[in-house]
Amino acid sequence: MPPLAETAGLLADRTRAAFCQALLDGRAWTAGELARHAGVRPSTASEQLTRLIEGGLLTEERQGRHRYVRLAGPEAAALIEALASYASYSSSPRSLRQSVRLSAEAKARTCYDHLAGQLGVALADAMIARGLVADDSGLAVTPAGRTWLADALGYRHPAGTRRPLVRSCLDWTERRPHLAGALGAALCATALARQWVRRVGSGRAVKVTPVGGEAFRELLGVRF
Amino acid sequence: MPPLAETAGLLADRTRAAFCQALLDGRAWTAGELARHAGVRPSTASEQLTRLIEGGLLTEERQGRHRYVRLAGPEAAALIEALASYASYSSSPRSLRQSVRLSAEAKARTCYDHLAGQLGVALADAMIARGLVADDSGLAVTPAGRTWLADALGYRHPAGTRRPLVRSCLDWTERRPHLAGALGAALCATALARQWVRRVGSGRAVKVTPVGGEAFRELLGVRF
């Protein structure tokens, strides 16, 4: 079996796909949580998780009687994003898309380790409008952007890392790009740490707190 | 079945994956060519092609008794690239990788509508070194680059298109990025039109002609 087909096969199953999409929130889930989420028996979940781990898409971490599982890394997340984005791009009738836009996840959510949804797109737009990120056919952080990153988030990009500072990630609800890469991750981490956003429910949805609304307005002029 | 799993399923089969990877050369193939290429009977190829077309990954064009088939567009190509790149990234033992590097495809080939392989990476490096493309955490064409595009290739980027001028595409033989997007396509089209490279065999491999060697050296200082 050629490697492409094999990798695709990992994601070509209802249950495994549900696992991976849930794990796009970047957190570690237990096997049982994923089983309930996908609506299968624990035994089934256990087997499918093993396959995903052996396939290199997930990593596990055992803690006592729990088996925690998370995406193997940004590359794996990017692959799943790419597939999900293409799939929703090529399918999804209009009416469904409309109703999706009204959900909590569409307003604001995490996408692996960065922010997405209407919030994510608004933040991306704001950073481009303020000249912190340039969108000259491909995204790039400007010098002003680097300063802002250090001042507002306390983030300095280590030289020589493989991960790009900023990467565009197509938003499957908004159909517009938001910011991924190290910048996106730093922004999301800060937002969670300083309680600008709070997770709601067990999924990927987040909610902007009053403090967060203030912060986003002050730092980037985003009104949400 | 969730859309992600469905799309993945299209590529989760030996035969269909072989079709798609062959079609990454950007050309239109007949059903029979693909059948021989993948080592299946025409009847099988016919059925699988229908599935890929209904799934939106391919488009067809009938001409007489021939059924020509090609990738549906840059998005589809990008998806297949992403999967192929990840698959070879996560698998592929060292020895295999070594022998792959010596093949004709590794030296120079097309990747959907742009140039890849050692040639593609060399061209990308040269354009970055000459300041035509900036690699400041994300790729972007510089003003000098736009001038060069107009002068050397006669290409002017239409405003308001959805397709990015330049996009990074991870090379699965070199493990380094080469240039995709409209710029990559324009460069590849020019190279083929002006006989800088010539296709060899039925696959994606190309060969740099003497004229091409001259042109690449003159325009970008690339010695190949």
Added chain:
DNA sequence: GGGATGGTTCGGGCCGCGCCGAACTTTTCC
């Protein structure tokens, strides 16, 4: 220790699907 909970292993059932060959249709060429 004993009960409850999370997770795994194993056997078995079942459905899907990828493949082929044979028969058929359509187009091309002589």
Added chain:
DNA sequence: GGAAAAGTTCGGCGCGGCCCGAACCATCCC
């Protein structure tokens, strides 16, 4: 018109894999 070639449709075969329940193991808590 007739033969050859490209492609399609259909019936059928067989494998793979997805799922479950039952039994079992490991951990945690009282």
